[in-house]
Amino acid sequence: MTEYRRILLEGSAVQVVRHGDTLVAADGREVGVEDAIHLPPSEPTKIIAVHLNYDSRTQEFMTKLPPAPTYFHKPITAINSHKGAVVRPEGCRWLNYEGEIVIVIGRTCRNVSPAEAGDYIAGYTVGNDYGLHDFRDTDAGSMLRVKGSDTLAPVGPGLVTDWDFRGKQIRTLVNGAVVQDDTTDGMEWDMNYLVADLARTITLVPGDLIYSGTPANSRPVVPGDVVEVEVEGLGRLTNHIVTGPTPIRTDVGAQPTESEEVVSTALGGDWEFRGIRTPSKDLYPSTVQEK
Numbered sequence: 001m002t003e004y005r006r007i008l009l010e011g012s013a014v015q016v017v018r019h020g021d022t023l024v025a026a027d028g029r030e031v032g033v034e035d036a037i038h039l040p041p042s043e044p045t046k047i048i049a050v051h052l053n054y055d056s057r058t059q060e061f062m063t064k065l066p067p068a069p070t071y072f073h074k075p076i077t078a079i080n081s082h083k084g085a086v087v088r089p090e091g092c093r094w095l096n097y098e099g100e101i102v103i104v105i106g107r108t109c110r111n112v113s114p115a116e117a118g119d120y121i122a123g124y125t126v127g128n129d130y131g132l133h134d135f136r137d138t139d140a141g142s143m144l145r146v147k148g149s150d151t152l153a154p155v156g157p158g159l160v161t162d163w164d165f166r167g168k169q170i171r172t173l174v175n176g177a178v179v180q181d182d183t184t185d186g187m188e189w190d191m192n193y194l195v196a197d198l199a200r201t202i203t204l205v206p207g208d209l210i211y212s213g214t215p216a217n218s219r220p221v222v223p224g225d226v227v228e229v230e231v232e233g234l235g236r237l238t239n240h241i242v243t244g245p246t247p248i249r250t251d252v253g254a255q256p257t258e259s260e261e262v263v264s265t266a267l268g269g270d271w272e273f274r275g276i277r278t279p280s281k282d283l284y285p286s287t288v289q290e291k
Helices: 054-061 116-120 135-138 146-147 191-198 260-266
Strands: 003-009 012-019 021-026 030-032 037-039 047-048 071-074 079-081 085-090 099-103 120-127 155-160 167-172 177-183 208-211 226-231 235-247
Touching: 003 021, 071 099, 071 146, 099 167, 099 191, 099 226, 116 120, 120 191, 120 208, 120 226, 120 235, 135 146, 135 260, 155 208, 155 235, 191 208
Parallel strands: 047 208, 079 155, 085 235
Antiparallel strands: 003 012, 003 037, 003 155, 012 021, 021 030, 047 071, 099 120, 099 208, 120 155, 167 177, 167 226, 226 235
């Protein structure tokens, strides 16, 4: 396996190769892993995400998977990087993490079989498919603002080639506490299937990103929290939550809501509504109370 990263090096975006704790550019320049300013590992033309894929997640939502995957689109303006700040806009409260493995396309891909799809994958990276559920009532069909608001698609730290996705652990941590823990064996549709399915009608081009689904226990986080997604063999993506500098405008558009649908989804699925209105340390000890 080889791990490539994109970093900002002396003012330029540069691809580097990781050698232990050192990142090495093609011209020989070196920088320490912890000292580097990271960029997303690819420059996608599109970011696509699957709704449900892990068995633990469907059990949590007390539902069944559809006969085939369903997807939504995250605008490329949502992309974020390792160590980047994830913005919860002022006036919003229900920002959830979703740790995921992300497929990076390496060759133009259209109308391929699942058996062929692996040849079109450049490698894999770690992602966090954040959801701003305050807009779920108005965007439930498209998920555009829920999943596509600025900064809500961090990926990184690197792109790893020749990685076997089978039987790998995926974990999410909030402030050092494990909040999601599963393996890729819990996925209904593997990486090759997702690529082949999408490529039946959508041309995938080098750099495009496909988020492959999250396990159970997506929960709200608040400004000040540090969220890490760790995938066996791919490394650890780290981000921190901040409050947006300006509130959501009130003179245009639908406003953030706290309906039963919003709160129920943010706190774990379509179970009986319990009237809980805020993220709670008592209910979810692994998530800190709102600051």
